[in-house]
Amino acid sequence: MRWKKAGITVGVVAGVFLIMKYAVPVMLPFLLGWILALAVLPAARWIAGRKICRKFRFTEGGVGAVLILLLSVGSILGVMWLLQALSAQIGRLISLYPVIKREFCQIIGQCCIQVEHTVGIPARESSQYIYMQLDHISSSFLDGSQSMEAAVGSMKKCVVIVGGLILCVVSAVLILQEHGEWKKRFSSLPVFKKTRTLLKSLQSGIAEYFKAQIKIMGIIILLCIAGLFLLGTPHFLVAGLALGLLDALPVLGTGTFLIPAALVLALRGNAAGAVGCIALYLVTSCVRQFLEPRLIGKKVGVSPLLVLLSVYLGLFLYGGAGFLLGPLSALVIYGILREWDLLDYGKSE
Known part of the structure; x- marks a missing residue:
């Protein structure tokens, strides 16, 4: 009936919204692990089907676990290399700080002069006001209590992200191990x-x-x-x-x-x-x-x-x-x- 289908449709829309809004963020490591397992499964199945793997009785789950671990190690090494390159670039940027500061002050001065020609506000007053606001912003960033709170918050986020990634890898390995059993049970x-x-x-x-x-x-x-x-x-x-x-x-x-x-x-x-x-x-x-x-x-x-x-x-x-x-x-x-x-x-x- 039309009304029954309409009611089911509304329920489907509401259910998908609630799942995407609240369940997906919580289950994200397991969802990513499932996607990772599905991505690795074809390669693991092909390798496990080779003659030498059949001789040593390597299973899809075991081969897939090795592939996931290799991908994890490669990803960690890649992230470490990127962080090293980023730290080197940040060091170069810090060494160029006086030049950047001088260029920034020149840009502010030119903008204030243009504002003086257009609006009539003296460039000296507007530039002093901008520098004063920048000092307030920098002092608020360097405030001890706020810096400590930001550092603690960043550490918590890093722990959550690292824990989620570890959970993703572990769940992917377990999904590969039990993939065949689930398929037989629910197919x-x-x-x-x-x-x-x-x-x-x-x-x-x-x-x-x-x-x-x-x-x-x-x-x-x-x-x-x-x-x-x-x-x-x-x-x-x-x-x-x-x-x-x-x-x-x-x-x-x-x-x-x-x-x-x-x-x-x-x-x-x-x-x-x-x-x-x-x-x-x-x-x-x-x-x-x-x-x-x-x-x-x-x-x-x-x-x-x-x-x-x-x-x-x-x-x-x-x-x-x-x-x-x-x-x-x-x-x-x-x-x-x-x-x-x-x-x-x-x-x-």
Whole structure:
């Protein structure tokens, strides 16, 4: 009946929202472990099927555990190398602090002079006010109690992240060990068959979603490189690549850099550069808003309007993570309604 299907649909939507909002953050290490196990399983199955592995009776679970441990060690070494490189770059940046400070003071002075010519506020007074506010900000950052609280909070977050990663690796190994037993136990259940079909469709939809995001990111990177080249920006290739990657991050976008840059250029009297930054921001934003629903909707098989609505509602309901959780929730809801024949309200039971 129509009302029954409508009620079930409302329940599905509410259930998916509650799971994504509250259960997914708690179960995230296990979900990541499950994804890691599924990613390693084909390679583990292929290696375990080799003649030498069959001779020594290596199982899929054992081979998969070794692969996961090797990936974990490689990831740890990669992170350590990145941290070492980052610390070296930070050391160089600290050594250049006097030069950066001098350049920053020159920029503030030029902006204050431009404000004096435009508004009439003396440059000396405005610059003194800015320096005074910067002193207040730096003193608040260097305050002992706040610094200690920030350090303790950072340590807690690091412990939680490291613990979650360890739990992810352990759960992935255990899932590989018990994968075959679970499959034999639940494969005959009708719910398992529908759930398996749903997961396959979700896997395909998520893969197409990320493919579309990569295509959009590539187009944005090319636009940023071309725009910065036309604006005469030095190192426009690196800057354009960084802007394109920034645009792919949830909530941020190219406006995080281009709007403040336009403001600084306007205060320094470079009206053409400021207009160029604003124009580049508008172009990249419009291109993303135009391409995102069409590419994702075309690949996933959902209306572009619904894709755009899912991104908006995701940001509104889940915060910054809604950039991913919104479309994912829409895919889950659509898959459940399709697998359980709840989309056709004109069909009576």
